[in-house]
Amino acid sequence: MIWRRKTKDAKPQRNPLDPDRRLITDFVPPEGVPIRFDVAGLGARLIAQLADILITVAGLIAIMIALVFSDLLPGTAIIVIGSLLFFAIRVPYYSLSEILMNGQTLGKRLSGLRVISADGRTLSAHAVTVRNLMKELEVFVPGTMLLASSQLDGVSAVLLVIWILILGIIPFTNANRQRLGDILAGTYVVMLPKPVLLPDLAEAPVSEGSFSFLPHQLDHYGRYELQTLEALLQVNAASLNRAALLRHQSNLHKVAQTITNRIGYPTRVPEDQAGAFLLSFYRTQRAYLESRKLFGDAREDKFHGSRDSQPSGPS
Amino acid sequence: MSVAQSLIRSARFRAEREPDWRRLEQIVTKTERRGLRSLSLDEAQALATLYRQAMASLSVAREISLDRALLAYLEALCARAYLAVYAPQRRLRGLFSHLLVYGIPGAARRLFPLILVGYLILTLGGVAGYLLFQDDPTWYNTLVPTSPDDPRGLNSSAAELRSVIYDGADSEGGELSAFAAFLFSHNTRIALLVFCLGIAVCVPSSLLTFYNGMAIGAFVALHESKGLLLDITAWLSIHGVTELSAIAIACGGGLHLGQAVLFPGELRRRDALRRNARDAVKLALLAALMLIAAALLEGFGRQLVQDIPARLTIGLSVGAFWIAWLTLCGRGEAP
Numbered sequence: 001m002i003w004r005r006k007t008k009d010a011k012p013q014r015n016p017l018d019p020d021r022r023l024i025t026d027f028v029p030p031e032g033v034p035i036r037f038d039v040a041g042l043g044a045r046l047i048a049q050l051a052d053i054l055i056t057v058a059g060l061i062a063i064m065i066a067l068v069f070s071d072l073l074p075g076t077a078i079i080v081i082g083s084l085l086f087f088a089i090r091v092p093y094y095s096l097s098e099i100l101m102n103g104q105t106l107g108k109r110l111s112g113l114r115v116i117s118a119d120g121r122t123l124s125a126h127a128v129t130v131r132n133l134m135k136e137l138e139v140f141v142p143g144t145m146l147l148a149s150s151q152l153d154g155v156s157a158v159l160l161v162i163w164i165l166i167l168g169i170i171p172f173t174n175a176n177r178q179r180l181g182d183i184l185a186g187t188y189v190v191m192l193p194k195p196v197l198l199p200d201l202a203e204a205p206v207s208e209g210s211f212s213f214l215p216h217q218l219d220h221y222g223r224y225e226l227q228t229l230e231a232l233l234q235v236n237a238a239s240l241n242r243a244a245l246l247r248h249q250s251n252l253h254k255v256a257q258t259i260t261n262r263i264g265y266p267t268r269v270p271e272d273q274a275g276a277f278l279l280s281f282y283r284t285q286r287a288y289l290e291s292r293k294l295f296g297d298a299r300e301d302k303f304h305g306s307r308d309s310q311p312s313g314p315s
Numbered sequence: 316m317s318v319a320q321s322l323i324r325s326a327r328f329r330a331e332r333e334p335d336w337r338r339l340e341q342i343v344t345k346t347e348r349r350g351l352r353s354l355s356l357d358e359a360q361a362l363a364t365l366y367r368q369a370m371a372s373l374s375v376a377r378e379i380s381l382d383r384a385l386l387a388y389l390e391a392l393c394a395r396a397y398l399a400v401y402a403p404q405r406r407l408r409g410l411f412s413h414l415l416v417y418g419i420p421g422a423a424r425r426l427f428p429l430i431l432v433g434y435l436i437l438t439l440g441g442v443a444g445y446l447l448f449q450d451d452p453t454w455y456n457t458l459v460p461t462s463p464d465d466p467r468g469l470n471s472s473a474a475e476l477r478s479v480i481y482d483g484a485d486s487e488g489g490e491l492s493a494f495a496a497f498l499f500s501h502n503t504r505i506a507l508l509v510f511c512l513g514i515a516v517c518v519p520s521s522l523l524t525f526y527n528g529m530a531i532g533a534f535v536a537l538h539e540s541k542g543l544l545l546d547i548t549a550w551l552s553i554h555g556v557t558e559l560s561a562i563a564i565a566c567g568g569g570l571h572l573g574q575a576v577l578f579p580g581e582l583r584r585r586d587a588l589r590r591n592a593r594d595a596v597k598l599a600l601l602a603a604l605m606l607i608a609a610a611l612l613e614g615f616g617r618q619l620v621q622d623i624p625a626r627l628t629i630g631l632s633v634g635a636f637w638i639a640w641l642t643l644c645g646r647g648e649a650p
Contacts, residue, residue, distance in 0.1 A: 029401065031370045035394050069525050099410070108588075114398065122401045127411050133599060139513040180514075183585050184592045192398075193391035195340055197333075198384035202326035227383040234384060250331045286381050287323045294379065 024176055029120045037190035039177050040113045045189055049139065051107035056089035088139055099125050108189075118186045121220060127185040134181030138167045143305040152292055198234050202283050215221045217263040218288040222299035226289060229255070229282055233275075332372055339365035340392055344364035346399040366396040367386065368430020416602070417645040422597035426567055429574075430598075432564035437559060446537035448530070458526075458533040478540055495573020506565040506606060509592065510599045514576060514588070520569035527562060531555075549623040553613055554612040554629030561605035568598030605637070 022039040029035060039284055063085060067078050097105045101117035103123050111162060113162065117123045142164050149157065149274070171177045174190050249271070256274040259265070259281060269277045342362050346354060354362065373389045379387060423430065447454040505527050512519035530549075538547035572588065572595045579587035612633065621627055 028398050029370070031367060033370045033374045033393070035373075035397055036390060037394055071522045086423075096407075100407065102398065116398070122403050123406070125403070126593060126596065130596050130602070133596060136507060140506075183520070184588050186589050193394050195388050195391035195395060197336070197388040198380060199382065200322045200326055200329055202382070203330070223381055226381055283323065286325075289594060290323065290325055290379060292379055293381070 008300050010081045022175070024128065024190060027116070027118065027120055027188070037116065037188065038193065040177075040189040040191050041175060042171060043111060044191070045177075048111040048113050049262070051110050052094070052105050053107075055106050056093055060089055091115050091129075091132050091136055092134060095125075095129050098123075098128040098132070103128075106290050113189055114192045115187050115189055118188055121249070123187070130185035131181035131187055134179075134184055138180060142167070201230060201233055201279065202286065211269075211277050213263070213265075213281065213284045213297040215288070218285055219263065219305075220263050220302060221285060222301040223289065223302045224301035226282070226285055229285075233278060233282060249274070292304075324384055324620065325374075325376070325385070328375070329382065329385050335365055336369060336372070336389070336392060339369055340397055343392070343396050343399045345433070346402075351399070351402065351404075362396075362400065364398050369393050369396060375453050389563060414597070415644075419601045419604075420644040421643045423564070423601060424471070424596040426571055426594055426598060429570045430564055430567035432570060433524060433563035435558075436524045437528040438533075438565050439528075440525040440530075440533070441532035444529030444532025444534075445524070445536045446532075448533045448540075451505075452540070455533045455537055459530045459537075472541075476538055476543055477546065491501070506562050506602050509562060510565040510569045510572075510595075510602065511526065513566075513572040513595070515573070517573030517577065519568050520566055520573065524562060524585070525568040531559070542588070549626035553620065553626045553633075554609045554630070556630045556634040557605050557612060557637065558609035560634070561602040562607060563600050565602040568602065569593040571595040588612060601641075608633075 001302055025034070025036065025037045027035055060082075064078070064082055067073060067081065073081070094105055098115055101109065104113070108114065115128070116125060117127055143161060145152070145160055146164075149160070152160065167180060170183075171179045174183070178188065182188065203215040232251065235248060237245060237248060247295060253269075254273045256269045256277050259278070262270055292299060337362065342354065342358050342365070345358070346362070351359070369389065370393055373393045376382075376385055442457055444454075444458055448460070465530060509520045509523050509527075512523065515625035535544070535547055535551070538544060571591050575591040578583055582590065612629075620629060
């Protein structure tokens, strides 16, 4: 590889709220608060690219058919317009749509992707042009050659495969899944996040019964367990069907039992009160962990006490 | 339990600010649907203020809150608000005029030595092709990409070659289809490859440019051997000045990219590439522009203008126009 690494890239960081996603960690807008975008998956980007190709080719064909049937122009003029359009649906289409639609082409809009500038500033026309010019080298030239591959001799075919392989590997060599054009332009492709605000469980009314916990009972868990519990409690029971609702309730009961065992809660929790128990445990635990955090004792997960030793098995 | 009594600090924090976030979300959604232009003055001002407040909230929430719902929402809201606030503000027309007045001429002046190198490689190729042809005319078949129905070849008579030069026998369908054919032609692809392959340490770029020069050298030598040197020069000059310059300029841009890989200096290679891409891309755009101009000249000018002095004059004056634009335009401070 021609890339010499003088500074090590940061390890790909996972989204703490959803460990399957990769996060961009070095994106800092001018306000100085880092925003953690989700790195767009290569599958989504491939789909966006295919959608763009379909859209542009379909548009081109539609325009050509309209021109042919409208009989306004002589045949040669139609050929000229066609050949001009054929070029316009490549670099110019991608560049102009990303400039005009703030980092999205039609295909990207469909799959919820967006191009952002890696330095946290406005996406510049220069960056957009660069990344799409390189797209010519990465997608269109090999693509058209691949379509015409039956006419290639052995050596050219091998060269073509090497070309595609090298350019295809580049996105896997860096944490933020940048292709060559992205690296040159200084851009990332990210998922466009959807802001959905779920209710604050700390304010939901507790239906019945009151449970109280002692400080030593709250020392067992950390942020990860708390937020996993929150995800379970945020499930909207009204939207579940009967079977799912039963499963949800038995899950709540199982979790409640596990927690009572682990923290040494003196009384058994009846099945119909599992939800209320978990909600009040969630509140108390969250208040406790947040105040510990304020005092500088941030607890990541249940292994917080044994960080230095090997994490022991599950509870 | 009312908010005021809520003992959890992060819950109070959230309850106090939630209406502002909701309002920001509403403005951002409107901006995404209908653009910044659709906002009223109040909304535009609110967008800026609420965005900064939301960013501050996010920063605080990351420190004090373990509320997963809140964190996920704020992250997403701030990201979308950021994209709305820092959307590109410039009009397309402004972008183009800035590019034409300052961007391209400035880049061409800064990279003048590399463009010169591009010309040099092309000329060397031309000389090599010419000499090879003098040595053994069958080189023509190797060097010049020919199609079966092209009337020009080693065995063509002077009259056949002359008919191509003056009647356009190589393009059956008249001017416009010649233009169309050009867009798919050899030289456009060459220019594109020459630029893009520059990144592979300059070698493929230089080789391709050299090879293209050789083809032209052999082509000229073929006509010279039939006593048509002046005719072919005039025929080539009308669009060739522009077209070959485009290849030399694309080569210069490619070399600038290759330079970054070969000599990154203090920077990482990718950062050096990013730095050099700023000017190199402008050269690529210039080359694209010149290729379109060459296509127009070839499609129309070459068929309409038939005598040698007029062809030479047009070719040279177009060349003078490019030089004047690139040397004189946008010398002042860019706004």
